[in-house]
Amino acid sequence: ExxxxxxxxxxxxxxxxxxxxxxxxxxxxxxxxxxxxxxxxxxxxxxxxxxxxxxxxxxxxxxxxxxxxxxxxxxxxxxxxxxxxxxxxxxxxxxxxxPRAPDSPVDVEVRGRARENALIKDSEWVKERRRFEALVSPTANEFLLQSSDGGLTEGSQSNFYALVDGKLFTAEKGVLLGTVRRLVLDVCEREGIPVVLEAPSLESLLKGEWEGAAVSSTSRLFLPVKRIVVPKENQVASELDPSIEFEYQPGSLMAFLHDRVEQEVDAWSTSVLGNK
CATH class of the missing domain: 3.30.470.10 (Aminotransferase class 4, branched-chain amino acid transferase, N-terminal domain)
Structure with a gap:
């Protein structure tokens, strides 16, 4: 190692x-x-x-x-x-x-605290992450990290987004600004989609104020979320835990972003093989 x-x-x-x-x-x-x-x-x-x-x-x-x-x-x-x-x-x-991209949309869980310095990709975080991964349900694609003030900042290996009142919320401070996130925000700017650079709150999720959610990463690209489960701390999820589900119609904003990001990744790519 x-x-x-x-x-x-x-x-x-x-x-x-x-x-x-x-x-x-x-x-x-x-x-x-x-x-x-x-x-x-x-x-x-x-x-x-x-x-x-x-x-x-x-x-x-x-x-x-x-x-x-x-x-x-x-x-x-x-x-x-x-x-x-x-x-x-x-x-x-x-x-x-x-890896084959999972079928969209996916399930995620809320567990773990936000990293001390997410801006730096430190290999020590990989070791720390394994402790939480052992608790995550096999059906969950990702788990989300929560800040001390209740904001859902990012996934363990992804950036996180929530759609609230027609605006796309995603944390800016205290998170790793992923490469796919750059593309997502670029698409939003060009298409006039309103963006709020703040972590969406767990409280507003549980109140039913969200219209949708998504994660993004190099392997997932932009992946809408179907279900968010909030297990008890350091315990596996159960049917009694709070959970919120979303439904996406064809042509919805989350479906549009999923498709547009897939269409544009090639234009954002550069060969490392000589002059090819």
Whole structure:
């Protein structure tokens, strides 16, 4: 097992060609998080070039061995605590088939507190997340994190959205600003969809004030939520727990965003395979 490091999870778009969705954001996140975690000043150009080359070389070998297909790739950048040379860092990439997207809409649960520093993708969070995953129902696609003031900030591996009074609410502060979230907000701006950059409250959910909800991530893209369950703390969900369900008609705002994001991911993708 590798040591603590800065990580980012990306995806390819299309079955070949090595096109990585929102590549620049992943490259910038890697160097920014590496410097923040290590309290150092690694050379941006060097880290970005090394990371891009590792992605491209690894994808080429993956295609040679396993053939074409969409790929999930995780980048981990590490450093040696006792090495003060800012030219010394390591970049490792893991490649796996992109999981099949779940049928939309999905179920989610509310459990766990918001992360202390969600802006940095720290591999330590992966270990902490496993404790909650052991409690989550097999039928739930994701679990949501709650802030101290009752806001539902984000999912464990996703950004979160609520539709309230025709406005799309999504947290801005204290969350990791995911790459698919950038695309979602870009679509909203172009289409004139009102957005409120605040975490929707659990209280308003339980009062029945929401018209819908969704999660987004590199593997899910934009995925509407059918049912939100609120289990007791540190317990598996039961039929007695509060739950809210949503229904989406064809042409609804959540269905529109689901379809539009799928249509636009290719235009937001860049190849890491040489000049292709």
């Amino acid at each position: 590798r040591g603590r490091g800065a990580y980012t999870t990306a995806r390819t778009v299309g079955i070949s060609g090595g096109k990585v969705f929102d590549l620049d954001s992943h490259l910038n996140r890697t160097i920014d998080n590496l410097n923040a975690m290590a309290s150092r000043h690694f050379n941006r150009e060097s880290v970005v070039e090394t990371t891009r080359r590792a992605m491209g070389d690894g994808l080429s070998k993956y295609y040679e061995k396993f053939g074409p297909g969409e790929v999930k790739l995780t980048v981990l950048a590490t450093w040696q605590e006792n090495d003060n040379n800012d030219d010394h860092f390591n970049v490792a990439c893991h490649f796996a088939p992109m």
